[in-house]
Amino acid sequence: MEKLLNEDVSKQIKDYLSPMKNNITLVLFTEGDCQTCKETQQLLLEVSQLSDKITVVEKDLKSPEAKEYDISLTPSFVILNDEGVYQGVKFNGIPAGHEINSFLSALMDMSGHDFGFDPSVKARLDKLTRKINIKVFVTLSCPHCPPAVSNAHRLAMSHPMIEGEMIEAQTFPEISNQFNVSGVPKIIIDGTRELVGNQPIEAFLKEIEALA
Amino acid sequence: MFEISVDKFKESNIFETTELFDFLVVGGGPAGLNAALYARRKGLKVGVLTPEVGGQLHNTSEVDNYIGIQNIKGGALSDAFLKHTLELEVPIKTGHFVIKIDKVDERFEVTLDNQQVFYAKTLLYATGGSPRKLDIPGEEQYANIGVSYCTTCDAPFFKNEHVIVSGGGNSAAESVIDLAAWASKITVVHRSQWRADQILLDQHKKIPNLTVHLETQLKEVYGDGLRMKGVKAFDKVNQKEIDIPADGLFIEIGTIPKSDLIQHLAETNEQGEVIVDRDQMTSCPGLFSAGDVTTQPYKQIIISAGEGATAALAATNYIIHHS
Ligand SMILES: Cc1cc2nc3c(=O)[nH]c(=O)nc-3n(C[C@H](O)[C@H](O)[C@H](O)COP(=O)(O)OP(=O)(O)OC[C@H]3O[C@@H](n4cnc5c(N)ncnc54)[C@H](O)[C@@H]3O)c2cc1C
Numbered sequence: 001m002e003k004l005l006n007e008d009v010s011k012q013i014k015d016y017l018s019p020m021k022n023n024i025t026l027v028l029f030t031e032g033d034c035q036t037c038k039e040t041q042q043l044l045l046e047v048s049q050l051s052d053k054i055t056v057v058e059k060d061l062k063s064p065e066a067k068e069y070d071i072s073l074t075p076s077f078v079i080l081n082d083e084g085v086y087q088g089v090k091f092n093g094i095p096a097g098h099e100i101n102s103f104l105s106a107l108m109d110m111s112g113h114d115f116g117f118d119p120s121v122k123a124r125l126d127k128l129t130r131k132i133n134i135k136v137f138v139t140l141s142c143p144h145c146p147p148a149v150s151n152a153h154r155l156a157m158s159h160p161m162i163e164g165e166m167i168e169a170q171t172f173p174e175i176s177n178q179f180n181v182s183g184v185p186k187i188i189i190d191g192t193r194e195l196v197g198n199q200p201i202e203a204f205l206k207e208i209e210a211l212a
Numbered sequence: 213m214f215e216i217s218v219d220k221f222k223e224s225n226i227f228e229t230t231e232l233f234d235f236l237v238v239g240g241g242p243a244g245l246n247a248a249l250y251a252r253r254k255g256l257k258v259g260v261l262t263p264e265v266g267g268q269l270h271n272t273s274e275v276d277n278y279i280g281i282q283n284i285k286g287g288a289l290s291d292a293f294l295k296h297t298l299e300l301e302v303p304i305k306t307g308h309f310v311i312k313i314d315k316v317d318e319r320f321e322v323t324l325d326n327q328q329v330f331y332a333k334t335l336l337y338a339t340g341g342s343p344r345k346l347d348i349p350g351e352e353q354y355a356n357i358g359v360s361y362c363t364t365c366d367a368p369f370f371k372n373e374h375v376i377v378s379g380g381g382n383s384a385a386e387s388v389i390d391l392a393a394w395a396s397k398i399t400v401v402h403r404s405q406w407r408a409d410q411i412l413l414d415q416h417k418k419i420p421n422l423t424v425h426l427e428t429q430l431k432e433v434y435g436d437g438l439r440m441k442g443v444k445a446f447d448k449v450n451q452k453e454i455d456i457p458a459d460g461l462f463i464e465i466g467t468i469p470k471s472d473l474i475q476h477l478a479e480t481n482e483q484g485e486v487i488v489d490r491d492q493m494t495s496c497p498g499l500f501s502a503g504d505v506t507t508q509p510y511k512q513i514i515i516s517a518g519e520g521a522t523a524a525l526a527a528t529n530y531i532i533h534h535s
Contacts, residue, residue, distance in 0.1 A: 009214050016218060098287075100214045116307070116326070142365035143215075143270035143287070170368050180438060182369040182460070183356030196356045200325075 004039065004096075005046050014050040016104055021112035022082035025055045029066055031074040036171055040075040040094040047103075053111055070163075073172055079110045088156030093168025097140025102149035102166060115154050117201070124205055125159035127212050134164045134204070135188040137181045144198040148185035151201055155208075162208075215287045217266065224303030226259060227330070233257050235527050236322060236332035238310045238473075241267025242513045243338035243503025245293045247520030248302045254528045260297075260304040261322065261330070266290030267340050268467075268504070269513065272383075273364050273390055277409070278514050289513070313337070313473050315496065318534075333535070334527040337474050337486065337494075337501040338520060341467025341511070346378060350433030350440070351463075358440025359433060359461045363387040366462075372396045373459035376443055378430055380404060384464040385412040388422065391462065397421040399456055401445055403429045428454070433461060469505040481507055491526035492519055498534070500527055 005013065026044050030037040041058070048054040059065045061074060069078045069086050079089045089110060095103035109115050134152040138145035152164030169176040169184060179188050187195040189207045235251040237244045240262030251258040269275070272286030281289065297304070305324075312323040313335065320335040343361035345351060351359055360366040367390055374397040377387050384400065385408035391398055398421065405426055406413060416422055425447065432444040442457035469485045478494035478501070479487045486501040488494055488508075494501050500523040503516035 005214065009216065012216055016216075096213055098215045098217070100216055101218045104216070104218050118326075139365055139368050141368065142362065143217075144362065144365065146217075147264075180357055182358060182439070183360050183362075183366045186356060 003046065004043050010046070010050060013047060013104065017047075017051040017053075017107060019113065020051055020053045020108060022110075023053045023055065024082065024107065024110045025057055025080040025084060026077050027057045027059055027065060027069070027080060028077040029059055029061055029063075029071045029074055031061050034074045036094045036168075037075045039096070040077070043094060043096065044077065047107075051107075054107065073167075073175070075171075079106055081110055082112075087160070088163035089153045090163065090165040092165055093171035094140075095166065095168075098143050098146055099138055099140055099149070099166065099168070102146040102153070105146070105150045106153050109150075109154060109157055115150075115157075117154060117158055121155075121201065121205065122158050124209065125155070125161060128159070128161040128208070129212065131161050131163065132190050132208055132211060134162065135167055135179070135191075136165070137167050137169045137176060137179065137184050137186040137188070139169055139184050142184045145185040148187060148198045151199070151204055152187070155201070155204060215285075217264070217270070217287060217290070224259075224301075224305075226257075226303045227305045227328075230331070231257065232319070233259050233330060233332035234531055235334050235336065235524065236261065236320065236330060237336045237338060238262070238313070238322065239267065239336075239338035239340060239503070239505075240265040240304065240306065241338060241340045241503060241516065242269065242293065243340070243516040243520040243523075244336065245297050245520070246517040247336050247338065247500075247502060247524040248304075249297050249300060250521045250524035251527065252297075252300045252302045254524065256524075256528060256531070258302060259330070260302060261308070261310050261324065262304070262306055263309050264306060265294050265304065269293075271362060271364060273386065275513065276411075277512070310339075310473060313477065315477060315499070318498070320499070333531055334498045334500065336492075336520070336523050336527065337471075337478075337499065338503045338505065338516075338523075339470040339473070340504040340516075341469050343463065344466045344468045346430055346463055346465065348430055348432055350435065354433050354435050354440035354461075357438065358435060358459065359463065361463050363390045363462050363464070366460075367391050367394045370395045370460045374399070374457070375460040375462060376401055376456060376458045377462045377464060378402065379464035379466070380406050380408065380426070381464070381466060382408045382412060383466070384408065385416070387462050387464045388419065389415055392419045392422075395460075398423070399458065400424040400426075401428050401430055401443070401456070402426055403448075425454070467504055467511065471505055474499065474501070490522075491529075492523035493526060493530070498527075498530060
């Protein structure tokens with residue numbers, strides 16, 4: 001297949017990733033020739049070639065890892081920290097188009113880049129007694145979506161009780177219909193509470209606290 | 213295929229100091245970036261504070277009216293603006309909103325949402341606008357479940373469906389063109405006549421299943437609670453109510469100026485737009501404003517950028533005469 005990242009884009013990504021601190025691992029789940037599986041695999045491999053801190057591992061849906069990271073859609077991938085620990089950062093569908101930005105941010109953040117959350121964020125999440133899942137539905141042509149995805153991922157990285165996942169709505173029409181998505185970004189917290197549009201961290205925290 | 217917009221630059225350490233800026237810019241759209249470029253070239257100590265770079269350029273699929281640059285994606289034009297600004301080493305701080313602006317002892321005090329405070333001799337306020345709403349029954353209830361304010365974001369959800377576009381300016385005309393790739397039927401409903409460029413309207417002639425209702429006022433969005441199902445409108449020419457069943461409504465009727473942060477310092481008009489003079493200065497000395505947030509009626513990229521340039525040059529003069 002032809003390269004997905006042209007020379008110019010590769011250079012931009014390489015420069016962007018150059019301050020990465022710690023090693024990280026991307027665990028990719030695919031199934032047969034599912035829609036965008038090949039492209040997602042290729043994107044992860046091409047990006048991993050732009051930094052010596054990124055390793056890509058491939059698994060299938062029947063692997064114990066799929067169970068451990070609660071993977072039900074393909075393509076899906078998670079980003080593990082330098083100790084190989086899953087911190088709740090997941091992507092369902094290819095992070096192309098505008099979503100390349102939430103992908104790159106997640107790589108930097110997981111490698112130890114300080115994303116500047118106030119210490120009070122963690123303190124507020126410490127009150128959680130059960131796991132909370134945050135789904136962010138996106139389209140690849142949505143410029144307001146990547147910040148919403150990054151917020152969900154950063155909350156996940158800030159606390160073990162939070163999982164944040166991007167869901168590319170067109171690749172997964174079934175789950176998009178289930179959550180009645182016809183405008184993005186659409187944020188679903190714990191399967192029930194809903195936020196529309198790109199929202200500040202405070203809005204996420206309020207919804208999460210209402211569930212605690 | 214990849215629209216990279218993550219920060220591609222290291223933040224200047226000027227934002228870690230408490231130095232007094234000559235010219236501080238609030239907003240990283242066309243107006244703010246061009247102003248910063250001009251101010252930097254004049255040798256002013258300048259900085260830009262903005263949550264993100266590019267502003268509404270990111271909502272635009274194609275720009276074809278910025279002279280010298282033909283048919284460019286909004287995101288690519290934003291990148292070109294940023295690249296030029298960074299080549300002159302203009303310090304830009306992204307990731308945070310300004311939440312407060314005050315004038316204390318002839319200096320402007322600007323507070324970010326992380327509580328950081330900056331000081332400046334002059335300030336440019338260029339925060340642009342956010343999408344204007346129709347304010348009709350049902351609009352809020354069906355927001356994001358049929359009603360959309362971002363064509364590029366949401367068009368893919370309306371594959372082979374019937375959508376309505378509300379508005380008569382360039383962004384509505386462009387919305388029709390973008391939607392034609394997805395929807396099977398498009399209906400425009402606009403309360404007066406087209407104001408869009410003829411060149412865009414000419415492209416509409418190639419779109420099958422496009423119906424246009426001019427002089428028609430939208431009255432209500434209705435649905436079944438889960439999804440919108442259509443709109444009610446009033447045809448002013450024939451003086452009758454019409455009902456248009458549809459799956460989606462794209463509202464492209466301009467922007468609401470984000471002038472709230474300086475309402476206590478500068479005069480605004482009834483619509484909340486900041487009133488400026490020929491130098492782009494507001495009623496508050498040393499406080500300038502440019503772009504879509506001002507009373508300037510033609511909200512365009514090149515005009516906003518031009519106003520930013522005027523503001524920077526006028527601020528340079530202002531500083532010379534006030535120090
Ligand atoms: C769909 C669409 C299509 C368009 N197509 C065209 C076209 O083809 N040609 C054309 O000429 N024009 C077009 N326009 C209009 C054009 O985009 C605007 O006129 C132009 O972007 C205005 O520039 P600006 O700098 O004033 O504001 P904006 O572009 O709105 O930028 C405002 C900036 O301020 C920042 N900001 C907001 N609040 C704060 C805060 N509290 N603190 C700090 N920063 C803040 C924002 O993040 C942003 O960076 C289009 C607009 C839309 C919506």
